[in-house]
Amino acid sequence: MSAVKRVQQWASFARVWHLFDARWQNPFDSGVLIAKYLKGLYKPLYGAQSLCGDHVVVINCRHVALPGNEWRKRVYFHHATYPGSQTWTPAWEMHTRNPVMVMKKAVYTSMHGNLQRRHTMMRLHLFADEEIDPEIAPRISNVIKQIRPVPERLDLMPEEKVKSFPQIADLDKDYVIPELKEYPNWESKFRKMKKEGKKK
Amino acid sequence: MSFLVRCILKESRRIQTITVHQQRNIKNWLAPTLKELYRRKEEYEYLHGPIPTPKRSAFIEWNFGSEIYAFGKRLGENFDDVLLRQAFTNSDYVRKIVEDQEKWGLETSDLTKNNSNEELSKEGRELISQYVFGFLRHALKKLPEEGVKCIHDKLLADEMLSHISRSLGTKDIILTTEHEPDDKTYATVFCAIVGALSRSSNAERTGGFIRDFVLTQLAENSISDFYIPNKAWETLASLIPGVDARLANQEGQGTIMAAYRVAIFDSKKNFLGEGFGETVKVAREMAAVDVLNKVFEIDESCSPLPLGPTDCPKIEEIGLKMNNPNPSINEVVPNVVRL
Numbered sequence: 001m002s003a004v005k006r007v008q009q010w011a012s013f014a015r016v017w018h019l020f021d022a023r024w025q026n027p028f029d030s031g032v033l034i035a036k037y038l039k040g041l042y043k044p045l046y047g048a049q050s051l052c053g054d055h056v057v058v059i060n061c062r063h064v065a066l067p068g069n070e071w072r073k074r075v076y077f078h079h080a081t082y083p084g085s086q087t088w089t090p091a092w093e094m095h096t097r098n099p100v101m102v103m104k105k106a107v108y109t110s111m112h113g114n115l116q117r118r119h120t121m122m123r124l125h126l127f128a129d130e131e132i133d134p135e136i137a138p139r140i141s142n143v144i145k146q147i148r149p150v151p152e153r154l155d156l157m158p159e160e161k162v163k164s165f166p167q168i169a170d171l172d173k174d175y176v177i178p179e180l181k182e183y184p185n186w187e188s189k190f191r192k193m194k195k196e197g198k199k200k
Numbered sequence: 201m202s203f204l205v206r207c208i209l210k211e212s213r214r215i216q217t218i219t220v221h222q223q224r225n226i227k228n229w230l231a232p233t234l235k236e237l238y239r240r241k242e243e244y245e246y247l248h249g250p251i252p253t254p255k256r257s258a259f260i261e262w263n264f265g266s267e268i269y270a271f272g273k274r275l276g277e278n279f280d281d282v283l284l285r286q287a288f289t290n291s292d293y294v295r296k297i298v299e300d301q302e303k304w305g306l307e308t309s310d311l312t313k314n315n316s317n318e319e320l321s322k323e324g325r326e327l328i329s330q331y332v333f334g335f336l337r338h339a340l341k342k343l344p345e346e347g348v349k350c351i352h353d354k355l356l357a358d359e360m361l362s363h364i365s366r367s368l369g370t371k372d373i374i375l376t377t378e379h380e381p382d383d384k385t386y387a388t389v390f391c392a393i394v395g396a397l398s399r400s401s402n403a404e405r406t407g408g409f410i411r412d413f414v415l416t417q418l419a420e421n422s423i424s425d426f427y428i429p430n431k432a433w434e435t436l437a438s439l440i441p442g443v444d445a446r447l448a449n450q451e452g453q454g455t456i457m458a459a460y461r462v463a464i465f466d467s468k469k470n471f472l473g474e475g476f477g478e479t480v481k482v483a484r485e486m487a488a489v490d491v492l493n494k495v496f497e498i499d500e501s502c503s504p505l506p507l508g509p510t511d512c513p514k515i516e517e518i519g520l521k522m523n524n525p526n527p528s529i530n531e532v533v534p535n536v537v538r539l
Contacts, residue, residue: 135454
C-alpha cells in the first residue's frame with residue numbers, strides 16, 4: 001500500500017467521538033439512535049466485522065425523561081444466582097442510586113441480545129450532568145441531534161420575557177390569577193372509569 | 201394359449217437377465233491409503249527435512265527445444281533459437297558444465313563457455329532503461345526528472361522484473377544450478393530475453409515488448425503510488441509562494457486513532473488540495489503530495505498512460521525523449537490555472 005492509500009484508509013476508519021445531550025429525551029428512543037452511532041451503521045463502509053464503530057459521550061443522563069408511568073412501572077430485574085436473590089428495582093429507585101443506569105440499560109437493551117453488544121457498549125461514555133472527563137472533552141467533534149425538542153420552562157424563563165408576552169385578555173389590576181392545581185392521579189381516575197363501564 | 205406361445209414363455213423364464221450398475225463413489229480403501237501416504241511423508245520430512253518440489257524439467261516428457269519454441273511463439277515474437285536458448289542459460293549453470301567437463305577430462309569449446317546470458321542481460325537492461333525513460337518523459341511531460349527516475353528505478357527493480365518474468369512462464373525453462381531461481385536470476389533472464397529479441401527482431405518490436413510487459417505494470421496502480429516526492433511541503437512552499445496549510449478537521453485528539461485533515465490554499469484563498477494523517481505533520485505532508493500530484497498531472501484524474509495499440513507513442517517519439525531529461529523539480533513552473 002502506498003503512503004497516499006495508507007493515509008486514506010486511516011482517515012476512512014477514523015473513530016468519531018459524538019456528543020449526545022439526554023436532557024428531556026426518551027432514553028429508549030435515544031438508545032436506538034445511540035446504538036446506531038456506536039456500531040457505525042450510518043457509515044457507507046459499515047461492516048459487522050470491520051471495527052468501524054464510533055464513541056458516543058452522553059451527558060445529562062440524570063435529566064432523562066421516561067414516557068407515561070414508566071418511572072413507576074418499569075422494573076429492572078437482577079438475579080445474584082443464589083436462591084431468593086432475585087430483585088425487581090423500579091426505574092425511579094435505580095435512577096436515585098445511579099443516575100446513569102437507566103440510559104445505559106436503554107442502550108444495551110436496544111441491541112436485543114446481539115453477540116457484539118458487550119464490545120459495542122465499551123465505546124459508550126455516560127455522564128450524569130454537564131461535566132465530562134477533561135481527557136474526553138477535546139476529542140469530541142460531532143453533536144448528535146436530539147430526538148425530542150426541549151421545551152422552555154416557564155419558571156426558568158427570564159422575567160422580562162414573561163411580562164412582555166402579549167396578554168390574551170385585559171384584566172383588572174385587582175384580578176387575582178389563581179395558582180395551578182396539581183393534576184389528579186390519572187391512573188386511579190382511569191380505574192374508576194373502567195369499573196363504572198363494567199357495572200353498566 | 202397355443203403350444204408355440206407356451207414354449208416361448210417357458211424359454212423366456214429360463215433366460216436370466218443380469219443388470220450391472222456401475223457405482224461412482226469414493227472407495228473404502230481411498231481414505232486409509234491417503235492417510236498412510238501422508239504419515240510416511242511426515243515421518244520422512246521430520247527425519248530428513250522438507251522434500252523439495254521436483255523441477256518440471258526432471259519429468260520424463262520434457263522437450264527443451266519445444267518449450268523454447270513455444271515460449272517464443274506464445275509471446276508472438278520471432279526469436280532466433282540459439283539466442284533464446286542463450287537467454288535462459290544462467291552463468292552458474294555454464295560454470296557447472298565447464299567444471300564437470302574438466303573433471304571428466306573433456307575439452308570445453310568457447311561456444312559453451314560464452315553461452316551464458318550475462319551479455320544479453322546487460323544489453324536488454326540498457327534497452328529497457330532507455331525505453332522506459334523515453335516513454336515516461338513522453339507520457340508525463342510535466343513530471344520532473346526526479347519523479348521519472350524514481351518510477352524508472354521501481355520498474356527496473358529486481359522484484360518487478362522477477363514478477364514479470366515469472367508471469368511469462370520462465371520458471372520451468374530457466375537453466376540454473378539452484379533448485380528454485382531467485383529474483384535476481386528471474387530479472388537477468390527477462391533482460392536477456394529482451395536482449396535476444398533486439399538481436400533477432402527490429403527496434404519497434406523490442407519497444408513494443410517492453411511497453412506491453414514492463415510499462416503496463418504502471419496501469420494497475422495509480423502513477424502516484426510509484427512516486428511520492430521527498431519533503432513535499434518544502435518543495436511546494438518554494439514552488440508556489442504564499443501557499444497556506446490549514447487544519448480542516450481533527451478526530452480523537454490524544455488517542456492512538458487520532459486523525460487530522462489538512463487543506464492547502466494559495467495566497468488568493470483558492471483550494472489546492474487536501475491530505476490526511478495520524479499527526480498534523482503527516483497530514484500536511486500528504487496534502488502537499490496531493491497538490492504536487494495535481495501540478496505534475498499524475499493524480500487520479502489525469503489521463504491514462506498511452507499503452508493501447510492506437511494511442512501508444514511511436515519508436516521515433518520515444519527515441520527523441522530518450523536522451524532529453526525532463527526539467528528538474530527546481531525548474532518546474534506550476535500551472536496554477538489547472539489547479
